[in-house]
Amino acid sequence: MSAVENYLAEHYDEVLEDLKAFCRIPSVSTDPAFHKGIRDAAEFVANRLKKAGFASVELLDTGGHPAVYGEVISDPGLPTILVYGHYDVQPPDPLDKWMTPPFEPSIRDDRLYARGVSDDKGPLLIPILVVEAYLKNEGRLPVNLKILIEGEEESGSEHFEVTLERNRGRLGCDLVVSADGAMWRPDRPSMTVASRGMVALDVTVTGASKDLHSGRHGGSAPNPIRALTKLLASLHDAEARVAVPGFMDGAKLLDPAILTAIDAANFDAGAYYRDIGSPKPDPMENGSQLLVRQWLEPTLEFNGIFGGYQGPGTKTVIPSSASVKITCRLVAGQKPAKVIEAITRHLETNLVSGYSLQIEPHGPGSEAFSVDPNLPGLLAAEAVLAELLGSKPLRVAMGATIPIGTAFRKHLGAEAIFFSFSTSDEDYHAPNEFFRLSNFRTGLVAWARLLGRLASHPKLKRNNVT
């Protein structure tokens, strides 16, 4: 065991107290009532960075909640790593479902329970503690390390891209290592190497200019709910796959290692339907087929639908309009603008006559993210996990969208890997969020070894930054 790892083990009780203190700060970013918690958490991170030995520590003004920045520049010749995390947390509601209060950290069965402990306070504290251990024991780091901890991840990272853009000089790096993210399952190490992109749009079908009486006008007047449901029914085939011409244009298969992971996962389809509390479809696809759908196929999901009367009993009305909210998850190669265009064309073509159609995209959307299968940083991280945990980590994809991956690529020209020690079952958006302390300890060692391995990471040609 190296001196650094030794130091981390010896100071474990101390750093656990640091983590608890961090978790006592109610840094809920979505709710203005927690304004003080946000400021306190940002200050906590800044102070902890200073204590660890970081230089240039400051709160960056983002236009929203501040981001915390710090750096340890050892030697301009070494590769530069930018560590990412976020100090803000999800709201703790519903409070009555918590076994112990969300901002009073409590240990049970080697798990620390608190809002935000797994997402992302525990994981982000790890690299800070590792830097401290290096500086105390070796007086320097094996790499140059910058750290950027934002305060708006749980509320949509509204000011994140502009912050990257404004600070691109200072943030320049050869690799981003995110302390946010999650292992897929508790029983097997994994690296997230892909996530789906997204586009969002609202669709409204309008018939008459006002609501009509369904007795007097029923049969002759346009019913926009009827037109909308016919339209929506045309968007998927019988296997619930998107049936919009042009939707798949450019889509390509991701890293084949993901298919290996899917096969290795033995995902249990029956258990999946039990978990979500849904009747099993008949015929039922097997677990691998379901995972392919979640990870590797694009979707078009209806998130909400509304029109007309929704109250109790009956109202004999034909509404003027009906609307649906749609989000699509995109896979590598699909262009958000082309997807919106294909859906728009399909809707316009398939709308029955006698109605008008309004389509409103929410923003430009985001492309899918995927890590180059041969990225040196990815290989280094995998080697660390294999060495520490005894088996090569699975390469997994995420159905959900990770906007930071593409943001770092766009603004800094740097690739990102996800090296988090939280696990996706740790209830991080629900009551009784917890963090496995065994993973906290493993994470400390793993980050120490990763920094060592990254010493030989190739440096980017800075003019690659676009």
Added chain:
Amino acid sequence: MSAVENYLAEHYDEVLEDLKAFCRIPSVSTDPAFHKGIRDAAEFVANRLKKAGFASVELLDTGGHPAVYGEVISDPGLPTILVYGHYDVQPPDPLDKWMTPPFEPSIRDDRLYARGVSDDKGPLLIPILVVEAYLKNEGRLPVNLKILIEGEEESGSEHFEVTLERNRGRLGCDLVVSADGAMWRPDRPSMTVASRGMVALDVTVTGASKDLHSGRHGGSAPNPIRALTKLLASLHDAEARVAVPGFMDGAKLLDPAILTAIDAANFDAGAYYRDIGSPKPDPMENGSQLLVRQWLEPTLEFNGIFGGYQGPGTKTVIPSSASVKITCRLVAGQKPAKVIEAITRHLETNLVSGYSLQIEPHGPGSEAFSVDPNLPGLLAAEAVLAELLGSKPLRVAMGATIPIGTAFRKHLGAEAIFFSFSTSDEDYHAPNEFFRLSNFRTGLVAWARLLGRLASHPKLKRNNVT
């Protein structure tokens, strides 16, 4: 001109004041804030009946707002007519759209403007005034006449059937003549001889037992909006006609005179779409085809749809369930229970696997109503209108449902005709409701003549009452 008609003409200014006084009473039945208006209006009707010479005038306890009853029994050998109307009115909102206040009657261009003046205070006052004229001038009526004026028509006539049932002995009659209803158009006399029945049901499709994240679960999890829209899309064919097997069972063509009326109506399809503010479909059906749909065909209309997120922006959720509210209008011969059964079977058969379905009918529904084309009362009323207005009235149907027709048939064994002098364009559920005073004057003469003609109406065998 008979003495009765002469009397009515001479006392016109007086009875117009009566109508204004009636209209000053804010008898809104849906809103408890108008409780006093309801009591005052019931008292007003009772007092006006007494003044006109009715006997046995009383307020019937219905369990809700009282109904007013009175009778003039001339001779047990004469046929007995039961007159129906309602003293309650629609709410006056939105108040700022009224040119003069809704409960301050105001005459402009020979029209009386006030909430409830056309529906149904003006039309119901006519037979009362006519009875008075008969009694003052001839000392007796040509028929026995009973009158029942309810106070809950605008709020669903919740206690009407039970009131008929409780008072069936007292209400026994050979014909019901409703002073409620409306001429179809101002330029041509008409008799409403049919209206559609109704069933109402809510349908909910459920997937998972809780809302899911559409990124993580999108593609693999059931989306009940997708399943519901597929299901709803199966309910109509490409011409927007109901495509549910068994739905039409028993449906039959109504009085062919209605087809004659439809052809005579020269209904302007282009104007219809302009009026309702809807794009014209292409191809567009002609006016007669549209009227056939409104009057003679059953419908299945979606009155409301809802599920998932409805707020601004995007929420990446797959909802647990999605629902639709449906009402069907039925034509003669369709049985409400069979219709609900057919829809239920169709929905169950067409639901894709992996979802559960909940179908909740609202009440037993009501059958379509239609008048026997050879009903003596109908022929008498048509003869009066033809004589007074110079052309044979059109026989028209109503898309909306008139529950009283079937209620009188069920509880009293009596057929009903609609002999109202309001017109369907008089904004009776909207601001600036008005009543054409020319029709008020015509109505007085028409009712006087109708009572004369009904003297020879056949008497029902009372044991027909079931």
